Amino acid sequence: MPKRPYDLPPLSSLVSFESAARHISFKKAAAELNVTPAAVSHQVKALEQDLNSVLFRRHHRGVELTETGAYLLVSLQRGFEEINGALDQLRARAWKTSVTIRATTAMSALWLTPRLAQFWKSHPHISVSQIVSDADEIEPDCDLSIHYGDMSSDTGLCRALFHDRISALASPRFAEQNRISTIDDLAALPLIHLDAGGTDWTDWQDWFAALGYGGKLRNSHRVNNYVIALQAAQDDMGAVLGWEGLTRSFVETGRLVKLLRETVSSPRDYYVKLQPHASEQARLVFNWLAASSGRKEGEAESAGARRPEASAR
Structure with missing residues (x-):
């Protein structure tokens, strides 16, 4: 032996x-x-x-x-x-293992972090770490990832978080100084353009086109980060496109206001994806995020009909 x-x-x-x-x-x-x-x-x-x-x-x-x-x-x-x-x-x-979530800067700052604060209050035994990156590559060690895109074309276990409408927003002072009642009025004013390469984010050209406007737009300020774009709008620099799911707190607190009643349906969904190697704690976070967004608890593989590219309300 x-x-x-x-x-x-x-x-x-x-x-x-x-x-x-x-x-x-x-x-x-x-x-x-x-x-x-x-x-x-x-x-x-x-x-x-x-x-x-x-x-x-x-x-x-x-x-x-x-x-x-x-x-x-x-x-x-x-x-x-x-x-x-x-x-x-x-x-x-084994129970306190950190769960890692990958998200963009905008998603992390404007939607994910406030919800994780609520998650920690009811699940203090689970540590959640964020990998904040605006690059397309998915970190190999992350358990969850949040995406803005076509969920039906993704593979693996995905759950929709929310489908947005996009509004034209600005600071209260900017709205007061520039009386806006029509699409043409807005097109003539300073616009904050987001240059986010490699994303499917709707730009001003897309937004105006969805509302039937094909004229010229004022090319004013350009930034490559959505959080910076929102800050520029709060600083009275111009109008910014506001995804309602990300900017709800700005509107509710009066930091930004809607300039027009018209909104455009976002061509993409925000959804969360669970990686195959994820732990039971990661699955708990996955289900909690989906439930906190108002979706049903039942898990479903990524599937579903695409919504119209844009529509006015």
Whole structure:
């Protein structure tokens, strides 16, 4: 038989001895281990034979540790304490494993982070980390990823978060200084253009075209980050396109206002995707995010009809 890496007697004998030595009683050790006192005595005798040493002095009224027994007890307790500490850490890590979510800067700042704050209040035992990136590549180690696109063409387990409408927004001061009642009025004013390469985000040209306007647009300010675009609008620099799911808090708090009643349906959905290697904790976050967006709890593979590219309301 192959040699064992550790030259140890049977663990059952070590456990029985440690309990008997700690209690200075075979009877109490038996109760703790849910065995008979005779079984404890048998295990201790087997250990003494293996070590060729006397570990207990046996008397009519009980037992007492020998010097060898006391030395072994201290050594075993140190070893058991280290094992117990390692197991506690592994048990805690198994449930507190961090869940990673990949999202764009805009999605993270405007939609995801406020919801994760609510998630942590009801699930403090789960740590959630965000990978914030506007690049197309998906991090290989992320558990979840949030996308703006055609969910029906994606693979894997996906759940829709929300389908947006897009409005023209600006600061209250800008709206007051520029009386806007028609599409033509808006087209003549400073517009904040978002240059987000590699995305399917609707731009001003698309938005106006969806509302039947084909004239010229004022080319005013250009930024490559949606959060910056919203800040520029709050600073009275011009009008910005507002995805309602991302900008709801700006409108509700009055930091931005709608310039026209007309809105355009977003050509894409926001959805969350669960990676195949994701843990049970990641699946819990996945279901919670979908439920918090107002969708049904039942999971479904990515599928569904495409909505119209744009429509006016």
